[in-house]
Amino acid sequence: MKFSIVIVTYNRINLLRRAIDSALNQTLPCEVIVVDDCSSDDTQAYVQNRRNDRLQAGDTRLIYHRNSSNRGHSASVNAGIAVATGDWIKLVDDDDYLAANCIEEMAKAIALCPSVVICSCQAIQVDANEVEISRTRQVGLEKVSYIPQQDIHYGMLLELVPFGTPIQVAFSRAAFLKSGGWDSSLDANFDDIDSWIKIAQFGDAVFINQCLAYRTHWSGAYNQMLSLQKRLETNLLIKKKIYALVSDKYRDNLPKLEEIEAYIKLHWSLVALKKRKLLYAANLAFPAMMYPVAWQLLWQRVRGTVFPKSPSLDTATIPHDLRMQVSSRSNP
Template sequence: MNISAVIPCYNGDRFLQEAVESINTQTYLPREIIIVNDGSNDESERVIEQLKASSQVPITSVNQVNHGVSAARNVGIATASSDWIAFLDVDDLWLPTMLESKVKFAEAQGLTSGLICCNYYVDAIDDANKKHNDSRYAQSIHDRVMQSEEFQSILLKENFIGTATTMMFSRKDALLVGGFDSFLKHSEEFDFILRFACNSKVAVLSKPLALKRHHGDNLSNDKELYFYSHYFSCKRNVLYKDKYSRVCFSSKIRGLMQRDLEKFATGYCNQIFEKKKSSGLIVYVKFYSDMRTLMGFLNHSLGFLKKIIRTISFGLARSKR
């Protein structure tokens, strides 16, 4: 199998050398490394040029104005010359058998296309830090090939994939669904996988093959962005119709996405309220239009009521001072 490794990079100069080294030490080497420098204003461009001279695997770099990680991923897919794409976020690492394990699984299952993800470590390579340790959903689908609806229904219950660093997929299938949504600056891999699985088989390996590292600059730390991105993804995907779009979800999956968009809409309102109470209450009212199920309406109303009570309580407490 020929594989292109793609690294989106924004101000990742302190991570680039380790990331590229983790690719060069693979027991199954990719054909190429593509680094998309997404408008970095640190020393990333200089470091990339140095790595081109030292890397065992040929490196192609693309410099662009900052458009966000989704756009950078799409540029990487478009630039790649291989049939398969494997992502590595610049601040993460692949373990040495990442590609070999996936290639062997694909060959054993006769997969010539599709998506293969894997378990991974969070912050430290230790059994206690395996992402899927406490996920009964992930463990229920380990090491087997799934069709669209089964995988999508489980992913909507819990996003155990967690990071694009775990993903290897066929380029043609990614192009078929239009790649990543460039509007999204968070949870873009969740949205991409949901759409990708409409037309392709998916597998999740139980073996942890990557290390995801958290630090102060992670976008995943932005809870407001997290809730809104999931809400937006589900709302947009619910509207897809088979006759007019490249992807189409079953009625069961659309129902699960409607449930999720309601949950994440309420979560987003909570985040806005914690920043500014008046704005939060206004957003709560606005998002009532998205509540299409009884459970979603009740949960949203309960959250709204609690926020009104808190606002009144704070006002009374201030007036007594």
């Protein structure tokens, strides 16, 4: 199993240094591809100089790819994966970084489940000074949770399976290519979740209940600058895509699509309230308030529990024979 780490960057050389360091310092060495989306700062000179230094030391792992024009985040992800030679891809945005053992732990989990096409882990959210703000939640009780393909989209729909942002996720390059790659029309606005939805059609998933990645939270993030309405509309579109892919085994107990949409509107009404957009929040919440299931889903999200009237996932943990192998490998 070979990993390629793909780092997408644009005019953030100070943050990029940390991302590259975290990729090159993995306990399981792997290829590191920096995709420069036509930066106008010193990114090109910095990465090329760093690559030359490593080549002189006999290390060929660092690769630099520069777009001829500014193409956006999604197109840059696709470009990096086109260059990659690994059969597994780990994405890193330039403002995020990895724990030193991230790739090693992911490789161990994936090796136990040959049918897996997507792997995720917990992440620590930090501020600009690398001070911890929060941690993403666990999936299941074991160190490694196994999720069969037929359970994934149901879990994503009801937010029981939080694959999360790119810094948390690794995926099979073959499954990615089958999925058609990232959609530039969703650039930096659920483009990652859209990709996980498509990749998950081609195999199973594993989730590692260990913080192996760090995500930087800052107010200038591109998706935070999009209008609430745009983010709401894209969120609804993503939920419709997931809904259509939910396995037949869950159809009898699945909330109606309009109930899911009402829940999404309730959620975004709370976001609007937090931003003091009172009229917008009221306009969203009022029609959605008529759906009891929407309130149950919202409460589930707040508490991080399973939707009470739906069956739980078939397995929240890796199968017994594989679980024993995980335990023996993970415990000293």
